[in-house]
Amino acid sequence: MTALAPGRLTGTPVRRHDGDTFVTGRAGYTADVPRPGAAHAALVRSPHAHARIGAIDTAAARAMPGVLAVVTGDDLVAHCTEIPHGLDAGHLGGHHAAVRPLATGTVRYAGEPVAAVVATTPADAAAAAARVEISWERLPVVLDAGSALLPGSPLLYPEWGDNVIIEREVGPDDFGAASAGAAHLLDGELRTHRGTAAPMETRSYLADWDPGTERLTVHATTQNPHVLRTLLATTLRMPEEQVRVIAPKLGGSFGLKMYGNREDFIVPLLARLLGRPVRWVEERAATMLAGTREQVLRYRVAFDADGRLRALDVHAISDHGAAAPTHGWGMAHVGALSTGLGYVLPSCHVRYTVVATNKAPWVGTKPFGKDGATLLLERVMDRIAGVLGLDPATVRRRNFVPPDAFPWLHTSGLELDSGDYATALDLTLRRLDLPAVRAEQEAARGAGRLLGVGLAFELMPESADIPGAMVAAYDTSTVRMSPTGRVTVLTGVTSPGTGNDTSIAQLVADELGVPMASITVVQGDTDLCPYGFGNISSRSIITGGNAAVLAARDVAATLRATARAMLQLQPEDELVLAGGLIAPATDPERAVPVEAVAGAVHTLSYRLALDVEPRLESTRTYRPGNVRQQPDELGRMQTYTTYPYAVHASVLEVDPETGGVSLLRHVVTHDCGTVVNPLFVDGQVTGGVAMGIGAALGEELVFDADGTPLTTAFKTYLLPRAIDLPPVELEHLCTPAPGTPLGAKGVGESGFSGAQAAVVNAVNDALAPRGVALESTPVSPPRILAALLEQP
Amino acid sequence: MTGDGGRVELRLTVDGQERVAAVDPRSLLLDALREDFGATAPKAGCRTGDCGACTVRVEGAIAKSCLRLAVAEDGSDVRTIASMADGDRLTPLQQAFWDLNAFQCGFCLSGMLLAGEDLLDRIPSPTDAQIREAISGNLCRCTGYDSIVAAIRSCARPAAPS
Numbered sequence: 001m002t003a004l005a006p007g008r009l010t011g012t013p014v015r016r017h018d019g020d021t022f023v024t025g026r027a028g029y030t031a032d033v034p035r036p037g038a039a040h041a042a043l044v045r046s047p048h049a050h051a052r053i054g055a056i057d058t059a060a061a062r063a064m065p066g067v068l069a070v071v072t073g074d075d076l077v078a079h080c081t082e083i084p085h086g087l088d089a090g091h092l093g094g095h096h097a098a099v100r101p102l103a104t105g106t107v108r109y110a111g112e113p114v115a116a117v118v119a120t121t122p123a124d125a126a127a128a129a130a131r132v133e134i135s136w137e138r139l140p141v142v143l144d145a146g147s148a149l150l151p152g153s154p155l156l157y158p159e160w161g162d163n164v165i166i167e168r169e170v171g172p173d174d175f176g177a178a179s180a181g182a183a184h185l186l187d188g189e190l191r192t193h194r195g196t197a198a199p200m201e202t203r204s205y206l207a208d209w210d211p212g213t214e215r216l217t218v219h220a221t222t223q224n225p226h227v228l229r230t231l232l233a234t235t236l237r238m239p240e241e242q243v244r245v246i247a248p249k250l251g252g253s254f255g256l257k258m259y260g261n262r263e264d265f266i267v268p269l270l271a272r273l274l275g276r277p278v279r280w281v282e283e284r285a286a287t288m289l290a291g292t293r294e295q296v297l298r299y300r301v302a303f304d305a306d307g308r309l310r311a312l313d314v315h316a317i318s319d320h321g322a323a324a325p326t327h328g329w330g331m332a333h334v335g336a337l338s339t340g341l342g343y344v345l346p347s348c349h350v351r352y353t354v355v356a357t358n359k360a361p362w363v364g365t366k367p368f369g370k371d372g373a374t375l376l377l378e379r380v381m382d383r384i385a386g387v388l389g390l391d392p393a394t395v396r397r398r399n400f401v402p403p404d405a406f407p408w409l410h411t412s413g414l415e416l417d418s419g420d421y422a423t424a425l426d427l428t429l430r431r432l433d434l435p436a437v438r439a440e441q442e443a444a445r446g447a448g449r450l451l452g453v454g455l456a457f458e459l460m461p462e463s464a465d466i467p468g469a470m471v472a473a474y475d476t477s478t479v480r481m482s483p484t485g486r487v488t489v490l491t492g493v494t495s496p497g498t499g500n501d502t503s504i505a506q507l508v509a510d511e512l513g514v515p516m517a518s519i520t521v522v523q524g525d526t527d528l529c530p531y532g533f534g535n536i537s538s539r540s541i542i543t544g545g546n547a548a549v550l551a552a553r554d555v556a557a558t559l560r561a562t563a564r565a566m567l568q569l570q571p572e573d574e575l576v577l578a579g580g581l582i583a584p585a586t587d588p589e590r591a592v593p594v595e596a597v598a599g600a601v602h603t604l605s606y607r608l609a610l611d612v613e614p615r616l617e618s619t620r621t622y623r624p625g626n627v628r629q630q631p632d633e634l635g636r637m638q639t640y641t642t643y644p645y646a647v648h649a650s651v652l653e654v655d656p657e658t659g660g661v662s663l664l665r666h667v668v669t670h671d672c673g674t675v676v677n678p679l680f681v682d683g684q685v686t687g688g689v690a691m692g693i694g695a696a697l698g699e700e701l702v703f704d705a706d707g708t709p710l711t712t713a714f715k716t717y718l719l720p721r722a723i724d725l726p727p728v729e730l731e732h733l734c735t736p737a738p739g740t741p742l743g744a745k746g747v748g749e750s751g752f753s754g755a756q757a758a759v760v761n762a763v764n765d766a767l768a769p770r771g772v773a774l775e776s777t778p779v780s781p782p783r784i785l786a787a788l789l790e791q792p
Numbered sequence: 793m794t795g796d797g798g799r800v801e802l803r804l805t806v807d808g809q810e811r812v813a814a815v816d817p818r819s820l821l822l823d824a825l826r827e828d829f830g831a832t833a834p835k836a837g838c839r840t841g842d843c844g845a846c847t848v849r850v851e852g853a854i855a856k857s858c859l860r861l862a863v864a865e866d867g868s869d870v871r872t873i874a875s876m877a878d879g880d881r882l883t884p885l886q887q888a889f890w891d892l893n894a895f896q897c898g899f900c901l902s903g904m905l906l907a908g909e910d911l912l913d914r915i916p917s918p919t920d921a922q923i924r925e926a927i928s929g930n931l932c933r934c935t936g937y938d939s940i941v942a943a944i945r946s947c948a949r950p951a952a953p954s
Binding site: 013015016019020022023024025026027028029031032034065121122123198199200201202249250251252254281283284496497498499679680682683684686687688689690691713714715719721722723725727728 | 845
């Protein structure tokens, strides 16, 4: 990896290159894109969690003011295919579910879109949608995975014969042999609850069909504009180049705005059918349908007398909700791959069962299933500490993969590249001042107060590449310099709101020695940018950033060759690009401005440099080398590129009278390899921690006995607010990703898993004197209070 | 006041400009600003008054524009974060939000900037607890709030000598 030289922008806290447009309210999001004359869509959603759709009477709706069209699922059948699956369970030994943009025949969750109304204003569309009359034949509902697996359960897809979307195994099934002779065996069950990503911006689309050119232009809240274009072209049976997808500024996403959502297709279909632009802005209640993280994790663990792990066997049952074409169920797979990762675990076997229930489906959500694996292992570590009377930090330290053992092949097939987990733990404990906190805890306990400390280690496999799916560990960037020395970077990666465009500009600025102000980064437009996979798996800098570095180096090479000719230097003479100048390393006085060289490439090619191809543009793809997709003898693959990690410590106090939790401190040591921009890394880790704390303490999607969602707004789904959180205390460690140009490991999913697990562990530590343990989330006040009241 | 198609005429001063638009009488102030007056700085995050992304100043007082009917504000002076800056000169608070990365996606900025400005107007030198309290009517999903607290804190002025 390249050493970071002084004077470089990489590694420094450069502020957002376009931050002024944000703080003045000028940054344009999808719902802000002006389009006079656009009609507005409203969706009619099922009020029932499971029902057959009978007659749909649209007459009253059609007669409402301003209504242009009312469209049902049956109306759309002739105009589109079913939605292609991001990850088809049917191809991997599970069941395929045909999902169409609007439901036909049967609805399987409350909120499933059944019909669409288009009107001249949003209010007219909403008013008319309420007048669409549907006769329903209600069917029995099943609302939890356990019940859905029982014989005789209502079936969502009767043709399957059961409710299992997919069941697979990861790692060798040898717990019996591997645990033989172990000093201790423990079993347990951990239950996590249903959450949702809840970005501040809901989903939104503006679809524009131009009958003259027969082109469809879609402005979309999407993380993956190119992939969405491919899927739209397939679904609408159009040549791909006739579809343009533009992703304006994204108001947060956290996985929610990956492709495959039904509205991705509904709104463009409406525009094409009506031959006019159609806009749709999702209401918050619909955003709150997207589910994630509701699992039962049953486990057996064997360990030695000193706390070292011998074997772990897990059955992870995931309550997916209805089947969906998004790759949401993949979270169960990634959770299984990640289980035990980072610990020396000679045997680890995970069976995962993804179950269909009458709830809105899982949608891929940060950190994509790895959080369940973290929570499981970190509860196990604390339970081992409890059994052996050891300090929880000691148990972790004894089990960490040591820093000299990389590359480390985990039983799941993932291969860790680098890290120093014990040092991260040490840094966290030092910042925390653990002895002082323990002393404070003792004093508090003496006074009858419930103070708790919780530790957690998180390890996030990032930059995934799933064979056969539109999820790639590589991406492409173009770097282009104009005759006046201005630089445009066009990249296939997108920003969900984190500002990776600024980071990419930093990298390119360093390679070309030009100021940030001469660089423009273009993202999210399928007509302009190279084909790319957008924003997934914390890989924007690893892929798009490294690709931009390679492309910028090509441009720099052309600049150097031309400058050598201009300065009549020899090929071996070194040239330095810095400060907007190109100068001989040994004679800085002879520097020429980069724009003069760029101009020369474009105007004096024949005279100056016949041996140089006169093009200041390069498109490069960065594909990391350490992915291995030829299955080994156990069928395992190495599908992730980098492995950032963190060690968290949470200190909190539980009020025994109310069950309320006051967070006192949260310390994190984080290692994402080379940091391109510490402002952005710190911001993302802190945001991830807040989200993890929210998940641990209270954010929960709740349904009534009929399957009607009860948490449809922020009054009932409680995101953490500023008063709920302590300042996050950050420490950094840097083990660069080996074998990559930059050494960056990705940070987009970091913070969540360890924060959630540390808070759960801290609550349990606080409750320990009362003999109470909570093995299900959220560890919310009512649950804590109930547990305290149940104690003998 | 009735205009075409059941619309009514609404007179607002938006970011310093006196303007008139024909609005649907069902419109929230938020929708009228965004759709009829082209003022898109305030965002629709929840429409239930919980997230604060739609915050504006109405007659100088900060308000969540999703909780007001547009027609009830006829004749009002409405300011969004688009008119906080003096031309290209950002306010110190805007500058601090930019410099300290007090946003990521930026969707919450109307609320965070105006709540922060309002706090500093009332309490020039707030404690961190007061800052957290002041922005607790606003949600941010990206930052974890620490950078927002830091940005507001950096604009604190020493209390005037009494």
